[in-house]
Amino acid sequence: EPEVTQTPSHQVTQMGQEVILRCVPISNHLYFYWYRQILGQKVEFLVSFYNNEISEKSEIFDDQFSVERPDGSNFTLKIRSTKLEDSAMYFCASSATVSGTGELFFGEGSRLTVL
Amino acid sequence: GIQVEQSPPDLILQEGANSTLRCNFSDSVNNLQWFHQNPWGQLINLFYIPSGTKQNGRLSATTVATERYSLLYISSSQTTDSGVYFCAVKGYAGNMLTFGGGTRLMVKP
Numbered sequence: 583e584p585e586v587t588q589t590p591s592h593q594v595t596q597m598g599q600e601v602i603l604r605c606v607p608i609s610n611h612l613y614f615y616w617y618r619q620i621l622g623q624k625v626e627f628l629v630s631f632y633n634n635e636i637s638e639k640s641e642i643f644d645d646q647f648s649v650e651r652p653d654g655s656n657f658t659l660k661i662r663s664t665k666l667e668d669s670a671m672y673f674c675a676s677s678a679t680v681s682g683t684g685e686l687f688f689g690e691g692s693r694l695t696v697l
Numbered sequence: 698g699i700q701v702e703q704s705p706p707d708l709i710l711q712e713g714a715n716s717t718l719r720c721n722f723s724d725s726v727n728n729l730q731w732f733h734q735n736p737w738g739q740l741i742n743l744f745y746i747p748s749g750t751k752q753n754g755r756l757s758a759t760t761v762a763t764e765r766y767s768l769l770y771i772s773s774s775q776t777t778d779s780g781v782y783f784c785a786v787k788g789y790a791g792n793m794l795t796f797g798g799g800t801r802l803m804v805k806p
Contacts, residue, residue, distance in 0.1 A: 624798050625783060625785070684728070684745075686730065686794055688742070691738050693738065
């Protein structure tokens with residue numbers, strides 16, 4: 583069964599360092615998303631990406647965040663200068679339909695710990 | 698934006714018991730999904746159910762879109778059902794899912 587894969591599963595970094603989280607969405611999907619979940623809290627939307635550009639972003643997704651689809655398969659989230667409060671589980675998701683009403687499929691998450 | 702409220706926030710069951718989890722939302726939706734977050738933090742898709750009723754084994758879900766709620770039923774609960782259950786919805790404005798606060802379920806042997 584097709585699935586969304588994320589790497590790394592866990593990353594520990596020092597405050598101020600750059601981090602890149604990688605995702606391989608399901609191959610025929612058109613919409614891509616990043617969400618995050620701070621420990622014990624709800625899952626929050628960060629950004630959606632369609633047709634090689636950001637289609638929507640939340641207030642959380644400030645200038646320290648960026649997304650990219652560098653090739654036909656990968657979708658990355660970059661955090662330029664990590665802060666302690668960036669420690670969270672980051673989930674990538676993808677969906678198939680152009681209109682975005684279809685089911686979202688989530689990866690297993692990348693746990694980021696900022697020290 | 699759309700508001701999503703889940704109840705109860707916490708639930709403790711004895712193995713074998715049945716339960717109903719509720720999700721209320723504040724506006725019309727064209728996508729509603731239920732997820733189970735396991736102890737390792739993974740989000741497992743349970744149902745894509747913007748309307749109607751679906752069943753998958755011991756789990757079933759019903760969404761009454763006109764009344765803006767969805768229910769998740771767990772029958773004959775097992776310890777492996779423990780974890781957090783999230784409801785997430787997408788309204789007609791915007792294209793992201795908005796998650797509720799979750800129901801934390803503990804099933805005791």
